[in-house]
Each structure stands twice: as C-alpha cells, then as structure tokens.
Amino acid sequence: MLVDERERFKDQEVVAAPVKSLRGQDEQKLKPRQSPLFQGWGENLSDEDQEEAQALFEKYGYNVFLSDRLPLNLELPYGPDLSMSMKRNALRAAEIWMDEYKHNVNIAWNIPIKDHGIDIGDVSERKELREKLKCKPFKWYLEKIYPQLDTWDNILAYGGMKNLDANICIDQGLIPGHTPIAFDCFNYGPQHTYYHSNGELYIGGLKSHKYNDNRCLADSGEDKFPDLYDCHEAVQKGMGIHWDFTQGKELKNRQTKRCLEIQKQKLVVQKCTGQKWEIQNIIKPF
Structure with missing residues (x-):
C-alpha cells in the first residue's frame, strides 16, 4: 500500500x-x-x-516521487521503470566479480540475501572467463585501488525496522533535521536501517566511503524522544549511540538503559516495557 x-x-x-x-x-x-x-x-x-x-x-533531498516511490500510476517521462533489470544486472556482476563482498549489492539495493525472487541467470561462463584471464580478487581491488571504499564488513542486518507491537516503522523524519519518527512502513530509503556489529544503528542511508559519517540513532537521556545525528557528533554531545538488539526483541540503549518504543504512534525512548522490533534482512546472526 x-x-x-x-x-x-x-x-x-x-x-x-x-x-x-x-x-x-x-x-x-x-x-x-x-x-x-x-x-x-x-x-x-x-x-x-x-x-x-x-x-x-x-x-x-532527492526525487523520491520519481524514483523510490515507484510504482506510482505515473508514466516516467524518459522511459520505462528499469529498476528490476538494474537489480538483476547488479546481482549478476556481484556474483561474478565481488567474491565475499557480493552481499554489498543486496545491502545497497535493500534486496534480501536469500529468496529475493530475481533470476540472475547462468553466470558460469563469465566466472570461467574471469579465471582464464587471471583477474585479481575483489579484495585486492579494495585494498590497492579503492581503499577509501567502506567494505561494510560489520553490517549485520539492514532494511526497514518494524515495531511488531504497533506495526509501524522507524523513519528518518524531516531532512534537514535530527528527530527520527514512527511512520507507516513502506521500506524505501528514508526507512532503511543498518545494524552494525558494535551496536550502532544507522537510519536513512549507509555511506559508501570511510571518510563519511553515518547518521546514528541516539538517546541523549534528557527527554523522551530519540535523536539522529552523525555518529561522531552524537558522541561529542554525550549521547548513547550503541543499542543492544536481538531480532524480534527489544531495542535497548547501552548507555541510558532505555528502550526505543512506540507510544501513541510516536517514536520514544523510555523505560523498557518489552516492545519488540524486527529488521527486514539478516546477514549474520547476532
């Protein structure tokens, strides 16, 4: 819907x-x-x-109407919607060339790791060609050619994050702004979340370069509303940016010991009452 x-x-x-x-x-x-x-x-x-x-x-900050909100009953002025073909081609390229980093394409496009329903076809000949040409592994490319690129090794889960009790999702809210909100789940870019192995939870996008900062969900401990700041800025402000989370259970800030919950359709941080959260896609168990 x-x-x-x-x-x-x-x-x-x-x-x-x-x-x-x-x-x-x-x-x-x-x-x-x-x-x-x-x-x-x-x-x-x-x-x-x-x-x-x-x-x-x-x-x-970008043309959501024309891109992320598809399908709308709107004919694109420059041609048909090519998103499925682009996803297929990206997954094919990842399967052939990206080795252990191929799941980064799934993260970037918010595609499930398994059972995504996109048929990438037979890539065996392309893999054989790569082997015949003695192409270097993708890790070599990351280390020697493009070391600025973030490998996203420590992302454990990604996609929309839903409160199972209220059936509503985390949304980055107004940009510019620093207040995430609760909103009906539609799982496009503004609602994309990324759970890091250190407990950071990024909302609204994932930076591709090491020198850029992600936006962390944070709890100041001073009021009942959560914050959303560049992670380094949040730390400088003394906010708690690390969260304990298990799929289907509470989301608890390590510093303030408060939980992210829904109260009267609003996103709040408060004393934990056992509300449960679920993130769309799991990469590694946590």
Whole structure:
C-alpha cells in the first residue's frame, strides 16, 4: 500500500510560475520557488502531484516521487521503470566479480540475501572467463585501488525496522533535521536501517566511503524522544549511540538503559516495557 505523504506536507509553500502549454500558450501552473527538482522535469504533473513531489524532495533531498516511490500510476517521462533489470544486472556482476563482498549489492539495493525472487541467470561462463584471464580478487581491488571504499564488513542486518507491537516503522523524519519518527512502513530509503556489529544503528542511508559519517540513532537521556545525528557528533554531545538488539526483541540503549518504543504512534525512548522490533534482512546472526 502506498504511503500518502500529502497530509504530512500540506503546508509546503508553492508559487505560480508560467510554463508553456502544448499549444504554445502561457498558463499558470504551480511550481515551487527556486527548486532544483523541477529543472527539466515535472511540468506535466498535476498541481497536486507537483506539491507532493516537492514535499518529498524537501524531506528526503532527492526525487523520491520519481524514483523510490515507484510504482506510482505515473508514466516516467524518459522511459520505462528499469529498476528490476538494474537489480538483476547488479546481482549478476556481484556474483561474478565481488567474491565475499557480493552481499554489498543486496545491502545497497535493500534486496534480501536469500529468496529475493530475481533470476540472475547462468553466470558460469563469465566466472570461467574471469579465471582464464587471471583477474585479481575483489579484495585486492579494495585494498590497492579503492581503499577509501567502506567494505561494510560489520553490517549485520539492514532494511526497514518494524515495531511488531504497533506495526509501524522507524523513519528518518524531516531532512534537514535530527528527530527520527514512527511512520507507516513502506521500506524505501528514508526507512532503511543498518545494524552494525558494535551496536550502532544507522537510519536513512549507509555511506559508501570511510571518510563519511553515518547518521546514528541516539538517546541523549534528557527527554523522551530519540535523536539522529552523525555518529561522531552524537558522541561529542554525550549521547548513547550503541543499542543492544536481538531480532524480534527489544531495542535497548547501552548507555541510558532505555528502550526505543512506540507510544501513541510516536517514536520514544523510555523505560523498557518489552516492545519488540524486527529488521527486514539478516546477514549474520547476532
């Protein structure tokens, strides 16, 4: 079921801007002021869809309407939805070339490790060719050619994270902003979570380079709402960023001993009451 974001952003400011109609006549059409979202795209959307697209762009920082929220009943202006073909090709390339790092493609695309339903076909000939050409292992590439790339070795689980008691998910909330929220589960980018072996829980994306910082779910211990900051910044503020978690059980901050829970449809940190959480995809047992 698609999530309706309009109610959350119904007060977004839009202004009228002239655009050319198909008949070459000027007409007034809603178009957000100075927005890079609509440069070369979106003139043919309805007023309502323009408002929704801009609201999502303001929240997430990229064109969620056109990409992550597919399928919507919207024909892409530049061609068909190629996401499944791209996922298939990415999984094929990973199977052939990436060795023990092939699961990084699953993490990047939020594809289950097993039973994902994508047929990558027979890659045996490509593997034989790689062996015949004596290509170096992918680990050599990471160490010698692109050492800045984060290998994601310590990611244990990823995907949407749902509260099983309230049937609602963690969402990164407004960007820019530092307050994660609870929202209906739709498991696209803003709701992607990543559980690290050290107990850090990243929300809304995973950085691909070692020199970039992920955004950690944090508990300041000072109020009942959780925070979302770059991990180093959260530590500097004295926040607890490490969480004890077992699939299907509570999510407890190690520093404050409080649990992430849902109270009246809001995301809170409070004395643990036994609420249970589940993350979509498990890489390694924990």
